[in-house]
Amino acid sequence: MSVYFISDFHLGAPWIKDKDNQARLFLDFLEYIAQDVEYLYILGDLFDFWFEYRDGFPNKFPEITSKLKELSDGGVKIKFLGGNHDWWVGKSFISLTGADVIKTDTEVSHYGKRIYISHGDGVAKPDWAYRLLRRILRNRVNIFLFSQLPSSIGIILAKIVSSGSRARGEGRSWSFLPYYVIFAESLVGEGFDAVIMGHTHIPQVVEFQDGVYINIGDWIRYFTYCKLDDGGFRLRSFADGTEGNFDFSKLTPPKGIWGI
Numbered sequence: 358m359s360v361y362f363i364s365d366f367h368l369g370a371p372w373i374k375d376k377d378n379q380a381r382l383f384l385d386f387l388e389y390i391a392q393d394v395e396y397l398y399i400l401g402d403l404f405d406f407w408f409e410y411r412d413g414f415p416n417k418f419p420e421i422t423s424k425l426k427e428l429s430d431g432g433v434k435i436k437f438l439g440g441n442h443d444w445w446v447g448k449s450f451i452s453l454t455g456a457d458v459i460k461t462d463t464e465v466s467h468y469g470k471r472i473y474i475s476h477g478d479g480v481a482k483p484d485w486a487y488r489l490l491r492r493i494l495r496n497r498v499n500i501f502l503f504s505q506l507p508s509s510i511g512i513i514l515a516k517i518v519s520s521g522s523r524a525r526g527e528g529r530s531w532s533f534l535p536y537y538v539i540f541a542e543s544l545v546g547e548g549f550d551a552v553i554m555g556h557t558h559i560p561q562v563v564e565f566q567d568g569v570y571i572n573i574g575d576w577i578r579y580f581t582y583c584k585l586d587d588g589g590f591r592l593r594s595f596a597d598g599t600e601g602n603f604d605f606s607k608l609t610p611p612k613g614i615w616g617i
C-alpha cells in the first residue's frame with residue numbers, strides 16, 4: 358500500500374486551457390492508484406476557488422468529488438490541507454468527498470518517516486503582500502463575515518483570491534524557489550525526513566544529508582505527484598496517462614498568465 362501526495366489542480370481556473378484533459382487524467386489517476394492507495398494527501402489548490410457561504414458552495418466538479426468519495430468509502434484515508442485558493446473548504450466539501458480537512462502545516466508519519474506537509478504559500482519571505490493578505494483571509498472574524506454573504510456576492514472574495522495571486526505568480530515563482538529550499542533544509546535540520554509542499558507549480562527534488570525536499574509540482578503543466586512506499590519517496594508524473602518518471606528537462610519558465 359502507498360501514500361500519495363498531490364496538489365495544485367486549480368480546478369475551474371479560467372486560464373487552464375485543456376480542462377477536459379486535466380479532468381480525464383485526474384479521474385484516470387484516481388482509478389489507477391485505487392488498488393494500492395492507503396493515504397491520499399491533497400496539499401491544496403485542488404480548486405481555483407472554494408469557500409462555503411451561508412447558502413453553501415456550488416459543486417462544479419461532481420465527477421471528481423464523487424470519485425474521491427468512492428475512494429474514501431472504500432477505506433482510503435483522504436487528507437486535505439487547504440491552499441491559498443481553497444483553504445476555506447468545510448462541511449459540504451467533507452460530505453461530498455469523505456476527506457479529513459487539515460487547517461495548518463502539519464507533521465505526519467508513514468513508513469517510519471517524519472514528514473512535514475504544507476501547501477507552501479507564505480514560505481517565500483519577500484512575498485510580504487501575500488503574507489499580509491493571508492492573515493486577513495484566514496482571520497476568523499473575516500471568514501465569518503464572508504460566510505454570511507450569499508455566494509453570488511461572495512464571489513468577490515474569489516476575485517481577490519484568484520486574480521491577486523495570478524498577478525503575483527507571473528514570472529515570480531522562480532525567484533522564490535530558494536526560500537523553499539532554505540525552509541525545507543531547516544526542517545530537515547530539526548529532524549524531519551521529508552518536507553513535501555506544492556504551490557510553486559514547479560516540481561523539485563532537493564536531497565539534503567538527512568532528508569529530502571519534494572515539491573509535487575502541479576496538475577496543469579506537469580501532472581506530478583509524490584509516492585511513498587517501502588521503497589521511499591519518489592516524484593512521479595502521470596502526464597502520459599500512466600505512472601512515469603518526471604523528466605526534469607521539461608521544466609520551463611512560466612509564461613503569460615499563470616496563477617499559484
Ligand SMILES: [Mn+2]
Nearest residue numbers: 402440556617
Ligand atoms: Mn497555491
